[in-house]
Amino acid sequence: MGNTATKDKAEHVDGGALLPNGIYTGPQDYDFRIVQRLILQRKLAPFYKGLEECADSEDAQEELKEKLLRAAATSPSLLSSASAPGKRPLSASAVPSSSSSQPHSTHNYSESERERELRRLYHGAIECPICFLYYPRNINRTRCCDKPMCTECFVQLKRLESAPTESPACPYCVEPHFGVIYSCTPHPTDLHPLTGQTQHAGGTSMSVSSSSNSMERAPDQSPSSPSSRRRSTSHKSPDVVAADDLRPDWNRRILAAAQRQPGSRRASTSSSVSGATFALGRRLAAGRSSGSNSRRSNSSAAAADYNGYLAAVRNMGTDLEELMMMEAMRQSLQDEQDRINRESAAATAAAAAASSAQQVANTTASPSTSSAGAASSSTTVSSDRQLSSSASTANSSTAQGVAVMLGDDEYDQDSLISDDEDSDEDTPAQLQNRAIRYRNIAGSRSGQMPVDLSPKHRVEETANPTEAL
Amino acid sequence: MALPKRIIKETERLMADPAPGISATPHDDNLRYFDVIIAGPNQSPFEGGVFKLELFLPEDYPMAPPKVRFMTKIYHPNIDKLGRICLDILKDKWSPALQIRTVLLSVQALLSSPNPDDPLANDVAQHWKENENAAIQTAQEWTRKYATA
Numbered sequence: 123m124g125n126t127a128t129k130d131k132a133e134h135v136d137g138g139a140l141l142p143n144g145i146y147t148g149p150q151d152y153d154f155r156i157v158q159r160l161i162l163q164r165k166l167a168p169f170y171k172g173l174e175e176c177a178d179s180e181d182a183q184e185e186l187k188e189k190l191l192r193a194a195a196t197s198p199s200l201l202s203s204a205s206a207p208g209k210r211p212l213s214a215s216a217v218p219s220s221s222s223s224q225p226h227s228t229h230n231y232s233e234s235e236r237e238r239e240l241r242r243l244y245h246g247a248i249e250c251p252i253c254f255l256y257y258p259r260n261i262n263r264t265r266c267c268d269k270p271m272c273t274e275c276f277v278q279l280k281r282l283e284s285a286p287t288e289s290p291a292c293p294y295c296v297e298p299h300f301g302v303i304y305s306c307t308p309h310p311t312d313l314h315p316l317t318g319q320t321q322h323a324g325g326t327s328m329s330v331s332s333s334s335n336s337m338e339r340a341p342d343q344s345p346s347s348p349s350s351r352r353r354s355t356s357h358k359s360p361d362v363v364a365a366d367d368l369r370p371d372w373n374r375r376i377l378a379a380a381q382r383q384p385g386s387r388r389a390s391t392s393s394s395v396s397g398a399t400f401a402l403g404r405r406l407a408a409g410r411s412s413g414s415n416s417r418r419s420n421s422s423a424a425a426a427d428y429n430g431y432l433a434a435v436r437n438m439g440t441d442l443e444e445l446m447m448m449e450a451m452r453q454s455l456q457d458e459q460d461r462i463n464r465e466s467a468a469a470t471a472a473a474a475a476a477s478s479a480q481q482v483a484n485t486t487a488s489p490s491t492s493s494a495g496a497a498s499s500s501t502t503v504s505s506d507r508q509l510s511s512s513a514s515t516a517n518s519s520t521a522q523g524v525a526v527m528l529g530d531d532e533y534d535q536d537s538l539i540s541d542d543e544d545s546d547e548d549t550p551a552q553l554q555n556r557a558i559r560y561r562n563i564a565g566s567r568s569g570q571m572p573v574d575l576s577p578k579h580r581v582e583e584t585a586n587p588t589e590a591l
Numbered sequence: 592m593a594l595p596k597r598i599i600k601e602t603e604r605l606m607a608d609p610a611p612g613i614s615a616t617p618h619d620d621n622l623r624y625f626d627v628i629i630a631g632p633n634q635s636p637f638e639g640g641v642f643k644l645e646l647f648l649p650e651d652y653p654m655a656p657p658k659v660r661f662m663t664k665i666y667h668p669n670i671d672k673l674g675r676i677c678l679d680i681l682k683d684k685w686s687p688a689l690q691i692r693t694v695l696l697s698v699q700a701l702l703s704s705p706n707p708d709d710p711l712a713n714d715v716a717q718h719w720k721e722n723e724n725a726a727i728q729t730a731q732e733w734t735r736k737y738a739t740a
Contacts, residue, residue, distance in 0.1 A: 145595065148651050174596055252653060254597040275687070284683050291735045293686040499725050 135161050136306045137243045138168025139260065139275075145172065145253050145274050152277045152368040166363050167262045167273045167304045172255025176247055250275055252293065262302035265355040265362045267295040277367045281372055284380040288366040292565055299357035301364040594622050599649060601690055616647060623648040627659070627695060631738065632703040636730035637665070641737030644674075644698070646691065656685035657694055666708040666726075666733040669717035676701070676709035686718045 133140055140158045142150075160166035218338050247256040252275035262271050271293075279290050279300060290300040355362055602622065605615055610629040617623075627644040629725035631637030643662040649655050659681060669677040679696055680689060710716030721727040 146651075146654070172596075174600075252597075253595075254600045279687070282683055292688070293688040296684075296686070 129422055135164065136260070136510060137240075138170040140168065142169045142274050142277070145255070150277070151280070156370070157273070157277055158466055160363055160367075164306050165304055165361065165520055166276070166302070167257075167260065167306075169273050170261065172250065172253060172257055172272060172274070172356045173244065173247060174255065176249070176256050179452070203489045210266055252278075260304075262304045262363075264292050264294060264304050264359060265359070266292045266297035267354065268292045271302055276363075276365070281366070281371055281375065283375070283379070286376045297354075299364060301357050301362035301367075303355060303359075303361050304363070318341070351430055381486045595652075597653060598622065601692075605692055610692050610699075611693075614698060615691060615695060623652075625691070627703070629695065631700050631734060632699060635665075635703045636700045636727045637734050637738065640665075640734035642702075642738055646695070648691075653687040653690075655681055656681050656689075657691060659694060659698060664733060664737040666715060666730040667702070668705045668710045668712055668719045668726075669701055671712045675711065677709060682738075 138161075140161055143152075157166065161168050242255070245256050248259055248270050249256050250261065250270060250272040252271060253273070257272050261275055262273060263269065264271060279293065281288065281290055289298050291298050292300045300503070357364060379452050435499070599622075602617055606714055609615075612632070613627070615625045615627045617625050623649045624648040625648075627646050629642045629644060630643065631640035642665075643666060645660050645662055649658060661670055661676065663674075669678075672681075676698060678697060678701055680694065682687070705719060707716040707719035715726070718729070
């Protein structure tokens with residue numbers, strides 16, 4: 123598929139853009155790649171242009187016409203067909219209300235046709251209660267109370283700095299675990315091959331597994347017609363995009379906050395901890411599903427998850443024993459990895475005498491019981507010792523250890539991608555069960571268990587003092 | 592920097608359809624800064640008083656709460672000497688779905704139902720808990736003294 127076509131098509135979905143319109147001018151801290159992927163997967167409404175007035179009024183009709191058409195004429199990013207003579211009329215797939223009778227035709231849309239499409243898209247426009255602008259009726263709905271919210275407002279919502287352990291609450295009904303659902307209007311063009319191609323194109327650049335997900339999901343989503351009004355949907359539903367999903371590093375913020383005020387949140391309830399535990403499982407799953415994100419980002423997200431979990435546990439101030447146990451588990455796993463790593467390194471010592479341990483591990487990992495991920499993790503560990511002042515780097519090794527611990531035992535980058543639904547179901551109890559399973563392993567090494575678990579010692583502990591090769 | 596559409600629309604609607612007992616007028620030179628007047632609610636110690644407040648919409652409003660402060664002296668367990676207000680929606684319970692109007696209605700409701708168990712002015716709250724009648728009397732006196740136009 124042509125590069126240009128991919129690029130053009132990737133710029134809009136359902137008549138809206140992949141980039142915000144700049145309603146919020148402050149510094150933005152959400153992950154825009156995640157947002158774009160979610161839009162391409164039709165899990166999140168695109169960034170529609172917000173109208174100042176309801177599109178059914180005369181003024182708004184004028185505003186709509188002027189704004190959208192002018193924008194379309196000057197920039198291809200709003201409605202691409204306008205400024206792209208000779209190219210395909212992309213609005214056929216971009217605008218859901220477009221006629222399905224000739225979706226493949228290559229003629230250019232006339233002014234009136236585009237106008238009619240836009241008018242149909244914005245017909246009966248609804249006001250976003252946060253930014254007070256009018257949007258097509260199919261914008262996101264809150265999962266809990268089914269209220270509209272435009273994507274531009276949604277991406278602003280995040281955890282409070284003052285209460286980083288609490289998941290964002292719905293601004294309308296204050297229900298925790300805030301999330302939205304997007305149902306693009308059911309329309310034949312939704313199932314059009316071009317649409318699938320668009321998603322695939324977007325997907326491959328972002329993530330292998332997610333593109334296949336989106337292809338499967340698209341037909342599922344379209345039947346949910348606006349007429350059958352949705353009730354509250356669980357935040358675990360795969361259709362829900364949670365506010366936390368847009369900031370994979372939210373758990374790092376928990377850690378930062380925990381370190382800033384050690385012990386001051388002891389009174390926090392167990393629900394916040396179990397929430398963090400649950401989120402750990404979810405995030406690990408999310409990390410898996412976004413397979414082709416680099417390994418680094420996977421591991422750093424997982425590291426942050428682990429840290430968030432540890433912080434939450436620490437905040438609770440209750441289960442020091444469990445914390446120590448987890449640390450012991452991690453160390454023993456790492457020792458095991460190191461051992462395997464040494465073995466595989468020894469096996470190829472002649473060939474790879476001068477090369478780095480990581481390379482060795484990667485080239486010889488296949489016959490060994492351990493995975494490439496595990497091997498590289500242990501090499502990270504040794505190099506981390508020099509970098510122990512940098513928490514994020516050091517923690518990535520922790521993450522690998524934990525990821526291995528939480529995931530299947532035979533765990534490699536491929537299984538990372540494939541079994542993504544698995545740990546989504548991880549409940550705190552399950553995590554604990556796994557933890558208990560590893561207790562025996564940990565027991566033999568308990569001599570190494572750290573006694574002082576105060577935050578400032580964290581980093582040194584996680585950088586396991588293993589001997590380098 | 593251009594004023595967000597939301598602030599413009601909110602102001603328009605506030606002017607067109609003001610909440611009873613509440614007025615909010617933006618400054619000409621700073622449309623994020625409002626002069627607010629709240630009438631003391633009936634059957635409260637503040638009845639008959641006219642209370643001036645200032646309200647400022649910070650840069651990240653509506654993602655961050657407005658800043659609201661009493662300019663008129665008031666004897667209330669949740670409002671301190673500097674006029675700062677102890678109200679959860681002005682802090683961690685803020686939601687971008689709230690508006691200037693709802694915030695001011697909440698402040699008005701706080702005047703009707705002081706909450707000495709979550710005090711900002713400790714001495715006033717103590718007074719309120721130990722001898723509510725006497726505290727209410729002081730509040731009425733202050734209302735007469737400072738809040739009568």
